[in-house]
Amino acid sequence: MDWTNFHPLSALLGGGLIGLAALILLLGLGRIAGVSGILGGLLQRLDNDSFWRLAFVLGIPLGALLMAQFLGGFVPRLNVGSAALVVAGLAVGFGTRLGAGCTSGHGICGLARLSPRSLVAVLAFMASAMATVFIIHHLLAD
Structure with a gap:
């Protein structure tokens, strides 16, 4: 596959x-x-x-x-080194604390419960993901 x-x-x-x-x-x-x-x-x-x-x-x-x-x-x-993985892991941990939950908690369970806080969190996750992909593929591309 x-x-x-x-x-x-x-x-x-x-x-x-x-x-x-x-x-x-x-x-x-x-x-x-x-x-x-x-x-x-x-x-x-x-x-x-x-x-x-x-x-x-x-x-x-x-x-x-x-x-x-x-x-x-x-x-x-993996196309990145160990240092990048550590930084990414710490950023995810910080983000889950800041957002009072992770993507699975807000995106799957929170939206299913019609939680307004989860809707805002998911919109923020998606916007930051789109911005990250745009920056990496269009601004930092080789």
Whole structure:
């Protein structure tokens, strides 16, 4: 499978599975599937709430690895160095704190609950993503 191009069917299937997981978590445990909040709660304290958090966080990369094996594998490519990854990770962490949640919490669960705060957050995420792509591909391109 060519992982460099957009495939509507796989995007639809992946989005449906993410929505289903969020719905199961909400209906089963009454919890919002915001990854930064789930991970933050896991890192802050270990208690009887930790098992589902750990299962959710570990299930993300394990599910990706399982699908990669099922679909014939993939070779991840990074065109940036380690320093850029660290800076990007810190920027994402800062942004999730500043925005009171991550893209999954606001975009999937917040919009589904018709949260005005989540709508504003998602619009800000999308605007900054579009600006970043424009700058990288049109202003900084080789």
